[in-house]
Amino acid sequence: MTDRIRTRFLVVGSGVAGLHTAWRASEFGSVTVLTKRTLFDSATAYAQGGIAAALGAGDSPELHRRDTLAAGAALCDAEAVQVLVEEGPARVRELQAAGARFDLDPNGAFKLGKEAAHSRHRIVHAHGDQTGAEVARALVAKVREAPSITVRETARVLDLLLVEDDHGVRCAGVRASISGLAVEIVADVTVLATGGCGQIYRYTTNPQVATGDGFAIAHRAGVRLADMEFVQFHPTALDTSENPLALISEAVRGEGAILLNGNGQRFMPKRHRLAELAPRDVVAREIFREQQATGTVFLDATKLGAQFIERFPGIFAICRARGIDPSHEPIPVTPAAHYMMGGVVTDLAGRSSLSRLYAVGEVARTGVHGANRLASNSLLEGLVFAERVARDLMETPQGLPEPPAMPWSVPLLDDRGAAQVAADAIRQLMWDYASIARTAPGLRKCLAQLHAIGERLPPGATEERNLHITATLVTEAALLRKESRGGHFRSDFPKTRRKWEDRHITW
Numbered sequence: 001m002t003d004r005i006r007t008r009f010l011v012v013g014s015g016v017a018g019l020h021t022a023w024r025a026s027e028f029g030s031v032t033v034l035t036k037r038t039l040f041d042s043a044t045a046y047a048q049g050g051i052a053a054a055l056g057a058g059d060s061p062e063l064h065r066r067d068t069l070a071a072g073a074a075l076c077d078a079e080a081v082q083v084l085v086e087e088g089p090a091r092v093r094e095l096q097a098a099g100a101r102f103d104l105d106p107n108g109a110f111k112l113g114k115e116a117a118h119s120r121h122r123i124v125h126a127h128g129d130q131t132g133a134e135v136a137r138a139l140v141a142k143v144r145e146a147p148s149i150t151v152r153e154t155a156r157v158l159d160l161l162l163v164e165d166d167h168g169v170r171c172a173g174v175r176a177s178i179s180g181l182a183v184e185i186v187a188d189v190t191v192l193a194t195g196g197c198g199q200i201y202r203y204t205t206n207p208q209v210a211t212g213d214g215f216a217i218a219h220r221a222g223v224r225l226a227d228m229e230f231v232q233f234h235p236t237a238l239d240t241s242e243n244p245l246a247l248i249s250e251a252v253r254g255e256g257a258i259l260l261n262g263n264g265q266r267f268m269p270k271r272h273r274l275a276e277l278a279p280r281d282v283v284a285r286e287i288f289r290e291q292q293a294t295g296t297v298f299l300d301a302t303k304l305g306a307q308f309i310e311r312f313p314g315i316f317a318i319c320r321a322r323g324i325d326p327s328h329e330p331i332p333v334t335p336a337a338h339y340m341m342g343g344v345v346t347d348l349a350g351r352s353s354l355s356r357l358y359a360v361g362e363v364a365r366t367g368v369h370g371a372n373r374l375a376s377n378s379l380l381e382g383l384v385f386a387e388r389v390a391r392d393l394m395e396t397p398q399g400l401p402e403p404p405a406m407p408w409s410v411p412l413l414d415d416r417g418a419a420q421v422a423a424d425a426i427r428q429l430m431w432d433y434a435s436i437a438r439t440a441p442g443l444r445k446c447l448a449q450l451h452a453i454g455e456r457l458p459p460g461a462t463e464e465r466n467l468h469i470t471a472t473l474v475t476e477a478a479l480l481r482k483e484s485r486g487g488h489f490r491s492d493f494p495k496t497r498r499k500w501e502d503r504h505i506t507w
Contacts, residue, residue, distance in 0.1 A: 002408060003183045007032040007150070009393055010173055010187035012157050012214070015042035016132075017361025017382035018193030019139035024390030025191075026146040029398070032185055034155040034176060036209045039140050043195050043206055043362065044379065047132025048249035048314065049115060050123040051383070052376035053088040056112045059120040061085040068377060071117050071279055072370020073486040074501045075227070080367040083348055084377070084384050091383040092124055100138035102126045115250045115375040116277040123376050129249050129314045135379060154179050157194075157213065158410070158462055160221045160357065161186065163403040170355035171221070172403045177410040177462075186403065189356050189396050191389060192218065192344060196362040198244070200471040201337035202431035205237050205247045211463050212470025214363035218344050219469060219507060224353035226506040227342030228470075229477035229488045230371050233436050234338035235283035236299050238318065238331065245336045246318045248299060250375050253277060255311060257301035259287065260330060262294030281372050281487050284335040288436045291334065298330035335436055339378060341369040341487060342477070345506070350389035356396070360389050371486025413460030422453050423464045426471050429453075434475045439492045443479040450475065477505045 008029030011022045019039070022031045035041065054064045064085040069076050092110075096102055103111040103125045113123040126134035143149050161173040161184060173186040194214030198206025219225060236253070237245035253259075253276040261267050271286045272278035278286075287297045301308055308327040309316045319326045344352050344359035346366055352359050361382045368381055413419060429449055433442035454468050483497040484490050 002405070003181065004405065005032065005183060005185045006402075007185060007187050008398065009189050009191065010034070010185050011191045011193055012174065013042070013193030013195055013361065013363070014039045015044035015193060015195050015361055015382065016135055016139065016379050017386045018191070019136070019143055020383055020386035021191055021193060021360055021389050022149055023139060023142040023146060024387060025393050026148045028394035029148065031149045032187070033143065033149060033151045034157060034174070034185070035151070035153055036156055036213075038153050039143070039151060040136055041207060041209050042136065043210060044132045044382070045136045046205065046207060046244075046247065047135070047379055048129040048247055049251050049376045050113060050125040050131045051092055051135075051379045052115075052118065052122050052374065053092045053124060053380060054085060054122055055089050055092065055110050055124065056121055059122050061088075063119055064088070064122065067117060067119050068368065068374045069370075071372050071374040073372055073496065074370070075486065075504070076370035077367025080348060083388075084368045084381060087384045087387070088380045091380070091387060095135065095138060095383065098138055098142055100126065100134055102134070103128065113251050114254045116253065116274070116283070117279045117374055123251065125251070127313070128310070129251065129312045132379065152178055156462065157217060159217060160190065161403050162221060163401070165401065168355060171357035172400070175408065180410060182408060182410045188398055188400055189358065189393050191350070191358040191360060192363050193359075193361045194363045196340040197470045198337040200426060200430050200467055200474065201435060202427040203237065203334060204244050204337040205234055206244055206337065208244065211467045213463070213466045214359070215343060215473060216466035216469035218352070218359070219473065221354060223357065224345045224506060225343060225473065226345045226365050226504045227371075227477070228340070228473045229481050229505060230341035230486055231337055231474060232280055232339040232341060232373050232487045233284040233335040235280055235287050235335050236333040237336035238322065239296065239334040240322060245334070248315060248331055248333055249312070250280070252299065252301055252312060252315065255301070255304060257299050257304070259283075260298045260300050261290040262296050279372060280375065281489065284436055285489060287333065287335055296332050297334070299333045300330040301326050302328055302330065337435070339373055341365070341371065341373055348388065349392040350385055351392070358389050360385050371488060411460040411462060413458065415458040418456070418458045419461040419464045422457050422461065423467055425453055426450065426467055430471050430474070434471075434478055437489055437491045438478050439490065440479060443475055446475050447472065447479070473507070480505050
């Protein structure tokens with residue numbers, strides 16, 4: 001028997017975008033939040049760097065806009081970027097007023113850091129390097145204290161509920177597995193805030209829940225997606241065998257840490273005028289190149305000495321737990337899949353191409369990141385566009401006809417081992433052929449093997465099926481874009497080509 005839940009607004013995901021949307025939308029009606037594990041299981045909680053916003057003396061939204069457009073490699077939506085930088089400062093201040101404890105100077109002003117490709121100090125931090133965890137804590141508290149919000153943990157969304165009436169096809173909610181039970185959540189509006197897809201790669205900083213579910217679910221429903229070839233690889237994850245890899249924040253390089261190759265030589269000053277603070281795609285490719293040529297690459301922050309512990313207590317603890325003292329020895333680092341710039345295409349209110357379906361956060365392609373996200377713009381995007389989504393939701397009519405009840409059950413996974421083998425094979429394939437350096441032969445080989453893996457996925461492997469679909473979308477887009485731009489690098493087309501400016505690969 002299938003249970004059915006009715007709610008005014010449905011939010012899928014519990015990162016900064018989902019939590020902020022739920023909190024603000026709760027002023028206008030009942031909200032149900034679904035999250036795959038717990039409210040704290042999201043990429044937001046892992047974020048170390050901070051939130052970028054023009055809050056300091058000598059800074060301005062205009063300067064922030066220029067930096068964002070420059071990083072985006074001529075693929076940003078200029079109007080979306082303007083919204084981001086203009087509305088960003090107010091969202092940060094509101095979050096502070098809501099209880100987020102950001103780092104302040106003795107005068108009570110934000111203590112602002114500087115990161116790669118930013119022209120000013122504009123990065124707001126919390127507890128040094130634990131900004132995401134603090135943002136999540138503050139927003140979870142707001143969600144839990146709101147009487148009109150119901151949270152359902154251990155809830156996996158399987159597919160969208162679609163209905164067709166005189167106004168066309170619209171989203172009416174989702175089918176989900178909640179603690180293994182088949183449940184339909186019927187909603188006037190559904191908001192995808194499902195995060196990214198770093199787990200399609202062997203090496204990633206994303207939590208294990210980031211399996212690309214939102215992209216795959218939307219794609220199956222015919223929702224428009226774009227820019228899936230643009231995956232950002234963070235240059236400096238801690239080089240271990242873990243999944244996910246621990247992140248060594250860009251802010252460490254912002255404080256003066258340098259990169260050394262396997263021969264102990266600094267290499268970035270010869271590769272880019274900004275050296276270690278070059279855009280992420282550049283630094284990731286150069287580290288990848290040095291790994292192939294000289295072996296392990298190291299991040300040397302020893303000149304910070306004891307100040308490392310004060311500035312980066314979380315990173316220090318992570319390193320010490322793995323036998324590394326970053327105040328006295330260099331840190332082994334490797335690039336790792338970190339962020340998806342593409343996703344569900346939305347307008348400035350978060351509306352997708354499917355009526356009554358919104359997308360916000362990393363699963364959305366708002367256009368603010370273009371081909372390469374500027375550091376610390378992701379938490380900001382989540383705050384800014386979640387606020388816009390919430391405001392738009394109150395205009396949605398209530399009491400729409402419900403879809404007819406159809407009996408169904410959660411598919412049973414009877415061969416978990418086969419599903420895990422398939423997932424591991426997908427991750428290794430994507431790392432080998434569709435990660436930092438791509439070529440047509442490699443991408444074609446990747447697609448052929450992905451097809452074979454897809455055919456042998458066991459019944460009930462719903463999460464692995466999403467992983468497979470999202471990996472295929474990324475690979476197909478990477479093969480179609482015959483140039484290098486931002487996070488997408490083709491060794492066989494190493495130059496940026498003017499004819500590809502303002503061109504988007506869409507589904």
